Amino acid sequence: MGAGAIIGWFEEIGLSDRPEVGGKGGSLGELTRAGIAVPRGFVVRTRAFEQFLANLEREDPVRSRVSALPADDLGAIGACAAALRKRIGEASLPDALVGEIKSAYESLCTRSGGSDVAVRSSATTEDASDASFAGLQDTFLWVRDSAQVLERVRACWASLYSVESISYRRHRGIAEREVAMAVVVQSMVDSRSAGVMFTRSPLTGDRSVVSIEGAWGLGSAVVAGEVTPDRWVLGKITGEITVREISDKHIEHRRAQAGGVEASAVPEDRRRVACLSDVELEQLRKVARQVERHYGCAQDIEWAIDSRGDLLLLQSRPETVWSSKDIAPAARAADDPLFHVMSIFGGRR
Numbered sequence: 001m002g003a004g005a006i007i008g009w010f011e012e013i014g015l016s017d018r019p020e021v022g023g024k025g026g027s028l029g030e031l032t033r034a035g036i037a038v039p040r041g042f043v044v045r046t047r048a049f050e051q052f053l054a055n056l057e058r059e060d061p062v063r064s065r066v067s068a069l070p071a072d073d074l075g076a077i078g079a080c081a082a083a084l085r086k087r088i089g090e091a092s093l094p095d096a097l098v099g100e101i102k103s104a105y106e107s108l109c110t111r112s113g114g115s116d117v118a119v120r121s122s123a124t125t126e127d128a129s130d131a132s133f134a135g136l137q138d139t140f141l142w143v144r145d146s147a148q149v150l151e152r153v154r155a156c157w158a159s160l161y162s163v164e165s166i167s168y169r170r171h172r173g174i175a176e177r178e179v180a181m182a183v184v185v186q187s188m189v190d191s192r193s194a195g196v197m198f199t200r201s202p203l204t205g206d207r208s209v210v211s212i213e214g215a216w217g218l219g220s221a222v223v224a225g226e227v228t229p230d231r232w233v234l235g236k237i238t239g240e241i242t243v244r245e246i247s248d249k250h251i252e253h254r255r256a257q258a259g260g261v262e263a264s265a266v267p268e269d270r271r272r273v274a275c276l277s278d279v280e281l282e283q284l285r286k287v288a289r290q291v292e293r294h295y296g297c298a299q300d301i302e303w304a305i306d307s308r309g310d311l312l313l314l315q316s317r318p319e320t321v322w323s324s325k326d327i328a329p330a331a332r333a334a335d336d337p338l339f340h341v342m343s344i345f346g347g348r349r
Contacts, residue, residue, distance in 0.1 A: 007104045008020065008029070010028050010186075011033060012028030013030075013244055014026060017029065021182045024184055025043035025184050028043075029043070029185070031316060034294050038313055039189050042108060044182060049157055049183075052093065053163065056091060063104035065084075069169075085159075085161055085294065088157055089158055101146075101149060107185065114187060115145065116142050117185050118185075119143050120156070121310075122184050124170075124182060136162065140156075141218065149185060151303055191219065193214050195212065196212075197301050209289045211232070212231070212232045212234065214276055218304075227249050229248055230276065231244075232245070234281060246273070248272055249270075250265065269338045280309075284303060297319070299316045300320075302315040
């Protein structure tokens with residue numbers, strides 16, 4: 001792979017490549033290289049985005065225009081976002097880039113034996129331990145051919161300039177020069193069941209458990225909050241199931257005939273049936289422990305079980321809610337380092 005390569009296959013990249021492949025791309029490569037089952041795929045590196053953006057900025061500023069926006073002026077942010085997304089949507093892609101993406105897509109189809117893919121945004125600042133861009137940029141499922149892949153790559157780049165994404169960066173003071181967008185293209189999983197799991201309790205912060213949520217069909221229904229998922233809590237070491245909540249799962253996300261995703265009604269005989277067996281729960285617990293050991297910190301994991309019953313991971317990112325609470329100081333620092341000790345024993349300064 002040359003130094004100027006636009007395409008990075010999962011088996012070639014890892015977390016250390018985040019500046020080139022973004023948070024999602026780096027994590028998927030890291031999981032692949034750790035021997036964890038992940039749908040095959042590649043990343044369109046940030047180099048492609050930078051080249052595309054440079055062409056736009058020859059005509060009119062992009063990054064400096066965003067940097068000048070007041071963080072609390074939603075009207076100005078909305079107008080800027082609309083204008084930038086329109087420019088990106090109308091700009092043509094360089095011929096060389098089109099050729100590289102098409103070639104990589106065709107190679108992926110040959111490797112996986114299917115043409116349907118997911119095209120997913122992978123910003124350089126997402127999924128870090130101290131901040132998460134999760135949900136701020138776009139993902140497209142059941143993309144069917146190379147023309148659609150090219151269109152969705154550009155749409156992922158444009159989503160970096162959504163109102164939500166710009167507002168997030170302006171409020172956190174993230175410099176525009178530090179932000180770039182890579183794009184993940186990976187084989188689509190025809191999920192029988194899918195969902196999320198956490199290697200510490202999202203409710204209590206308990207590190208000794210794995211919390212699993214899932215529903216029928218694609219995980220997008222769970223992530224979007226369109227269905228109440230089944231929920232289990234398992235002992236991380238023992239595997240003992242201490243919580244088992246089976247919900248009425250009235251809809252599931254499935255592939256739409258024309259591509260993309262649609263919500264469909266779950267048949268009555270499956271609505272109140274657990275979407276995972278105890279054997280599958282044990283598989284998830286084991287892989288959750290494996291992933292947490294690999295990364296060395298609590299993880300927020302997206303998973304899917306395909307129509308053949310195979311477990312695949314779609315993403316793993318650092319858990320941020322309880323981890324940030326762990327970092328926060330328990331008390332205000334005192335000028336006198338002995339003050340806290342003295343106060344415990346009723347002493348006076």
